Amino acid sequence: MGFKSYVIRRTLAGIPVFIGLSILIFTLARVLPGDPARLALGPRASEEAVQSLREEMGLHDPIVVQYLDYMAGLFQGDMGISLTTNRNVAADLLYFFPATFELITVGMLIAIVLGIPLGIIAGQNKDEAEDNASRLFAFFGVSMPAFWAAILLQLLFAFHLGLLPATGRIGVEAPPRITGLMLVDSLVATDFEAFRSALAHLLLPAFTLALAPMADIARMTRSSFIEEFNKDYVHALHSSGIPGKLIAYKYVLKASFASTLTIIALDYGFLIGSAFLIEIVFAWPGMARYGVDAILANDINAIIGVTLVVGVVFIVANLVVDILYGYFDPRVRYGGDEE
Amino acid sequence: MTDPILELRDLEVHFNTFDGRAEVINGVDLTVEEGETVAIVGESGCGKSVTAETVMGMLPQPPGEIVNGELYYRDEELLGDETAHERVKTESLGMIFQDPMTSLSPVFTVGEMMRDVMTYQNKTNVGWLEIFRNIVGRRDVSEADMHDRCIELLDRLQIPDPEGILDRYPIELSGGMRQRVLIAMAMLGEPEFLIADEPTTALDVTVQDQILDLLSEQVKREDLSMLYITHNLGVARRIADRIYVMYAGEIAEVGSCEDILDEPLHPYSRGLVDSVPKLTEFDREGIEGLIPNYTEPPSGCRFHPRCPAAVAGECDVTRPPRFELADGREVACLLYEDGLSPAAANEIAATEADTNRGSGTTHGRSSGPRESDESIESLTQRMEDANE
Ligand code: SF4
Numbered sequence: 129m130g131f132k133s134y135v136i137r138r139t140l141a142g143i144p145v146f147i148g149l150s151i152l153i154f155t156l157a158r159v160l161p162g163d164p165a166r167l168a169l170g171p172r173a174s175e176e177a178v179q180s181l182r183e184e185m186g187l188h189d190p191i192v193v194q195y196l197d198y199m200a201g202l203f204q205g206d207m208g209i210s211l212t213t214n215r216n217v218a219a220d221l222l223y224f225f226p227a228t229f230e231l232i233t234v235g236m237l238i239a240i241v242l243g244i245p246l247g248i249i250a251g252q253n254k255d256e257a258e259d260n261a262s263r264l265f266a267f268f269g270v271s272m273p274a275f276w277a278a279i280l281l282q283l284l285f286a287f288h289l290g291l292l293p294a295t296g297r298i299g300v301e302a303p304p305r306i307t308g309l310m311l312v313d314s315l316v317a318t319d320f321e322a323f324r325s326a327l328a329h330l331l332l333p334a335f336t337l338a339l340a341p342m343a344d345i346a347r348m349t350r351s352s353f354i355e356e357f358n359k360d361y362v363h364a365l366h367s368s369g370i371p372g373k374l375i376a377y378k379y380v381l382k383a384s385f386a387s388t389l390t391i392i393a394l395d396y397g398f399l400i401g402s403a404f405l406i407e408i409v410f411a412w413p414g415m416a417r418y419g420v421d422a423i424l425a426n427d428i429n430a431i432i433g434v435t436l437v438v439g440v441v442f443i444v445a446n447l448v449v450d451i452l453y454g455y456f457d458p459r460v461r462y463g464g465d466e467e
Numbered sequence: 468m469t470d471p472i473l474e475l476r477d478l479e480v481h482f483n484t485f486d487g488r489a490e491v492i493n494g495v496d497l498t499v500e501e502g503e504t505v506a507i508v509g510e511s512g513c514g515k516s517v518t519a520e521t522v523m524g525m526l527p528q529p530p531g532e533i534v535n536g537e538l539y540y541r542d543e544e545l546l547g548d549e550t551a552h553e554r555v556k557t558e559s560l561g562m563i564f565q566d567p568m569t570s571l572s573p574v575f576t577v578g579e580m581m582r583d584v585m586t587y588q589n590k591t592n593v594g595w596l597e598i599f600r601n602i603v604g605r606r607d608v609s610e611a612d613m614h615d616r617c618i619e620l621l622d623r624l625q626i627p628d629p630e631g632i633l634d635r636y637p638i639e640l641s642g643g644m645r646q647r648v649l650i651a652m653a654m655l656g657e658p659e660f661l662i663a664d665e666p667t668t669a670l671d672v673t674v675q676d677q678i679l680d681l682l683s684e685q686v687k688r689e690d691l692s693m694l695y696i697t698h699n700l701g702v703a704r705r706i707a708d709r710i711y712v713m714y715a716g717e718i719a720e721v722g723s724c725e726d727i728l729d730e731p732l733h734p735y736s737r738g739l740v741d742s743v744p745k746l747t748e749f750d751r752e753g754i755e756g757l758i759p760n761y762t763e764p765p766s767g768c769r770f771h772p773r774c775p776a777a778v779a780g781e782c783d784v785t786r787p788p789r790f791e792l793a794d795g796r797e798v799a800c801l802l803y804e805d806g807l808s809p810a811a812a813n814e815i816a817a818t819e820a821d822t823n824r825g826s827g828t829t830h831g832r833s834s835g836p837r838e839s840d841e842s843i844e845s846l847t848q849r850m851e852d853a854n855e
Pocket of ligand 1: 733768769771776778799800801802
């Protein structure tokens with residue numbers, strides 16, 4: 129079975145997950161206490177007005193019909209009107225999500241680029257000074273509250289050293305919006321001034337966000353590296369004269385990377401959760417404020433929309449990782465059986 | 468006689484375990500002559516693999532510790548000189564492993580592994596730049612040359628579709644194919660000395676036969692010397708010139724294949740040979756009991772708790788030295804003290820064994836190797852079961 133069919137199978141497997149997820153979110157949102165129509169119109173609206181809005185929103189229909197209506201709309205890019213912004217939720221999300229996406233993706237890249245070497249160094253020097261230092265760091269990374277780390281980093285880099293801006297997304301005029309990703313848009317517009325500024329604004333929040341997953345990745349890389357290093361084939365390769373460094377950085381690393389990938393997928397999903405807090409501390413114009421406002425206002429369509437996006441990020445992250453997993457470890461492509 | 472290619476003198480290896488210090492190898496001497504295949508035969512846990520690992524310089528230390536002993540390869544001592552050992556290992560030694568399922572990297576293709584083995588042949592010091600270039604797929608050696616060499620070796624090991632195999636991952640191959648690939652990889656480095664640690668144990672019986680044939684073919688063709696580790700007398704007889712019977716970290720008996728199989732002297736070897744079914748009578752005898760505990764090995768002869776011919780007051784007190792009965796024929800058993808002739812001692816051992824067990828143990832030609840394989844297999848299996 130080839131790699132291509134593996135990719136197709138994995139992708140198709142994501143569809144039922146998405147449907148299940150949407151049913152779950154939709155049902156949960158509908159059984160939430162509070163009357164969305166009443167909330168939207170305010171306490172002083174007349175009972176008739178509330179009734180007619182409920183009619184309009186389809187709140188009287190059975191929940192199955194409501195769900196199917198919603199899904200039908202979703203495929204046409206209609207996620208319902210947000211009660212707070214009075215715009216279509218889809219348009220709102222399209223506006224806010226790219227900023228969040230840019231933040232968590234760059235954060236994850238930082239976590240990977242720093243976390244993996246940390247884990248390898250620790251794994252290679254098991255129980256020695258390097259290992260202990262990296263474990264201590266990992267311990268801090270996991271246990272430090274992100275908002276606290278955020279404030280410390282702001283104090284240090286923005287106020288004391290003045291190297292990086294403390295808040296916001298860009299300090300010059302923004303490039304024309306194409307993807308909504310500031311880094312990409314500025315490059316497309318070949319506006320390097322904007323790119324530099326966007327990057328500077330991005331570094332602190334992304335790094336703060338990266339701390340926890342970085343620690344996770346380092347820990348995972350370390351333990352799978354150590355485990356892999358004791359396998360028979362490592363001895364066999366040694367005995368056939370392949371240098372130790374090559375065995376470590378080529379053979380063992382590739383084999384142990386599979387389990388690190390799993391952690392990366394999980395963490396990527398969680399990042400969107402921690403991003404909510406980080407966005408507020410760094411005044412990052414992403415989905416966080418929108419999501420929080422929606423929850424406070426019991427703005428059902430917006431809540432469903434935001435939650436769906438978070439869910440889809442999870443699904444896609446897992447899909448990408450599954451595919452990479454198959455690339456790194458051929459055993460996975462063959463269903464994981466030994467024969 | 469010329470100097471042996473490999474000589475192990477008075478090896479002692481201890482292991483630090485939770486139960487204390489285990490004296491796993493207790494004074495092993497072993498020689499392999501140029502062009503000779505020597506088999507070490509013994510049940511699992513007798514220390515034969517530890518011996519092989521020591522020769523290969525792959526003994527995990529700790530928990531293992533080489534307490535005493537010398538290893539000469541072409542008159543060069545290796546146990547005291549790590550760099551020399553490393554050099555000899557990369558230049559002259561080749562190793563074939565027990566489990567072909569786990570001895571190949573699961574995440575690279577056969578071709579990739581073979582190319583790496585070739586690229587770093589006889590190189591002991593490799594810089595970071597070189598490592599990096601390799602990882603991004605660049606090598607100094609010509610790809611075409613390597614390709615040809617791989618195909619040639621895979622062909623020689625009768626691997627069908629060698630071109631295709633190079634692009635396969637080990638998981639796509641059967642156990643027998645993987646073992647062939649492992650042998651091919653060991654041959655890539657053009658070793659002059661092979662160490663094979665039970666290379667057929669994990670395979671089906673029919674596949675075992677093919678692998679053995681292929682292996683002895685390679686050994687003959689390249690005029691290699693080999694140390695072959697097995698628990699299987701039938702296999703040893705097929706491949707080896709001489710056999711060392713090992714029991715509980717000591718050499719029990721040394722002799723040519725015919726010597727050991729036709730006229731085993733040590734009561735332990737007798738047990739091993741007798742458990743090979745005869746064509747005529749087809750009776751099976753195992754050896755009662757287990758490999759002893761290494762942290763508190765039995766006093767005197769380590770075999771005495773299981774020995775049918777043990778003499779009380781002697782065997783449990785005196786450690787038997789190795790008596791050389793004829794040229795290249797040695798046995799470590801007190802029955803052969805005072806220059807007792809092999810025949811006479813054998814007689815005693817046989818009668819003792821008979822009275823002890825009440826069944827006849829005559830010598831006889833054992834049957835074809837395949838049946839014998841199975842029988843020893845079951846014997847060892849029984850021993851392993853009892854061990855657990
Ligand atoms: S020395 Fe004694 S116990 Fe040991 S093998 Fe010989 S007869 Fe048996």
